[in-house]
Amino acid sequence: MSALLAPVPARRRRTDKIMRGVLLAGTLAALVPLALVVYYLLKQGLGALSWDFFTTDPTGRFLGPPGGVKSAIIGTILIVVLASAIAIPIGVGVALYLVEYGKQSLFANTVRYFIDVMTGVPSIVFGLFIYIVLVLTGFGGNFAGWKGSVALALLMLPVVTRSAEVVLQLVPNSLREAALALGAPRWKVVFKIVLPTALPGLITGSMLAIARGAGETAPLLFTAFAVNATTWNLGSQMNSLPIQIFNDVRQAQANIVERAWGAALTLVAMILLLTLIARFIQRRSRFA
Amino acid sequence: MSAEPREDAVRAPQPVRSPQPGAIAGSRAERSAREVISEGRSVEVRDLKAFYGDALAVKGISLRYAANQVTAMIGPSGCGKSTVVRCINRMHEEIPGARAEGTVMLDDADVYGSDVDVVSVRRQIGMVFQKPNPFPTMSIFDNVAAGLRLSGRKGDVKERVEQSLRGAGLWDEVKDRLAQPGIGLSGGQQQRLCIARTIAVEPEVIIMDEPASALDPISTLKIEELVAELKLRYTIIIVTHNMQQAARVADNTAFMLDGELVEFDDTNTIFTNPSDSRTEDYVTGKFG
């Protein structure tokens, strides 16, 4: 047997095994809390799920039937949809500016810095900000669903911008060059070539931002507040799942607490669904 | 820009030196001049300088690319040949911090004139890049039509697409699968697709920046044959680091070194009896 084909030395084999063990242990340690959360959600919340749970509003009564969470579900959907409608176009727009026009200019770098700062701002600060600017001033009424949307949008904006910027930068420059060389004005290059190419990634990023926004409680506390009845009017106070959970979990009645768990499970399920859709789109775009 | 051209600075190729009767009569250019299908335009570069920030990459060169002929730019890496051709269709200035000075005449109009629309320049001077770059979200048909749509030209798209694909020697291979994605083709086919896309907008001049360097030898030869046909309709400028390629396809050859034009003459002369010893050293492979 030649010297090229020597067997793996025993010491190295041992080191390999130890490393693998350590990394595996770390992974399991990280997974344990996640598994526990899912377990508890299912254990505590599955019992609350029923037809009534999804189709009736909370009654607000401490005694007697507590009702379902219909208004919360609808409220969450409405508020988040409006927030997305605000945050996503603006966020993608800012990203487009940074990547296609601003590039490395002083202004663009300043904008980037502030976007980064915004991702670190605690969500309650956004809620307070809107509370002071929109609610206390009485602009368009007191508490309102749309004000909650604005607060969420502020939260979602930097997330959308950050991920959109990364995706747009991944579009190969050779495509922009090809389009420019064909005699296309810059705006057409951006909207007809860059944007369509980046679309799958932009959708994924947006969905993750939505998932983030849908789960935030604090901004809604001071802006949308909470009502029990279902309302489709974003100009009025509106219920939402995070608020519902927040209120319910502090009650003494076991069935109300159970309802909170059910609401939490519903919220997680909604976000999971959104994430799955995002993954699906991403995977499909890789085969394109 | 200067009003009068500096005659002494412009170097047209010198006449072929073969005083003996019975020697090969005429250059490659003369032989094919009779077969021109549609007049391309000549391009004349006068005292062109190109900067990357403060660094001077092209140090003031002047030469004339004759209409309906193939002119090759050769030279070692970094000599500035790609920069020069990118100044001709004003792609150089798309690089942040880059600028060009001097005059580039397309027949009798200065491409760098003060009221000239860059987009219209690029519609007349097309470009094919080193790495094939078809638009990934578009089908073969849409790729070829992209040039037309991006530059806002109306007209019978379908007919133009077929014409262009025929002109690029690709029609027979793709006519049954025009709706399939452009990036599903082989490397050589993708490059011919890019050529079809370029000629669909009917430019006067086509610049090819090392069009075959990413392709296998068979595809390379197909592209070279295509160039010989294309010059009957367009003026071709081809940058290549493969000297044999320049010898095979070009009527005239320009040799650049360190941002300067060392020698410019008909290809035959450059490869049998160059005037400058630096040219001699380069083509015989003593450096570069």
Place this chain on the structure above:
Amino acid sequence: MAMGTGRQHFQEELRGLELQALGGIDLVVATLDRTLEALEQQDIELASIVVHDDDRIDGRYLEVQQGILSLLALQAPVASDLRVVAALLHVIKHVERMGDQCVNIAKMLPVVGYEPPKDEAMLEYIFRMGRLARSEVAQAKQAFLLRDVAVAEDLVRQDHEINRLNRCVFSRAVEIGTDADRREWAMSMMLVSRAIERIGDNAVDIGEQVAFVVTGEFREFSDASRVP
């Protein structure tokens, strides 16, 4: 990459091919020496050695030609390298011709060698021609080796002298041709003279190749139709 260091292997091959071809000229010089000596000494054996040794020159021709074909196919030489390769093809052809001319001279000897020579004057012309031709061939090799166009052009001067002597031989032959006794010998000597004159021409042709390699232009040094 620094200048002058690229394609070492190719440059060595080209140099080797050149030395091979120029070595052929050395073979011709040696053969010519032997031929003239055989003529002088009327040495029939030496003459037959010359005839047989021509195989070596022919062999050298084939070697160089094969080397040139390989170099062209595999290395794609251009510019001055290409001109050198083209010139070497011509040079080795001229070498082969010169070898054949020596054989032609050598073959005359068995015809006339058994009897004493019939005319001193003609012999004197021929031996002078022989020495001039020998010096021309050696000088042609030098010119190519040194790439010296002036040295190459100087060959014309010597060649004019050979041509002049050739005409003298012709006139002398006409003079003594009336003598039936000496006629045959005179005509054979004329053929020898012509062969030497052809050797001179081939040497000049090699000189023209030197000019081609250096300047890139091919031109005849002297027009054959002009009378110098």
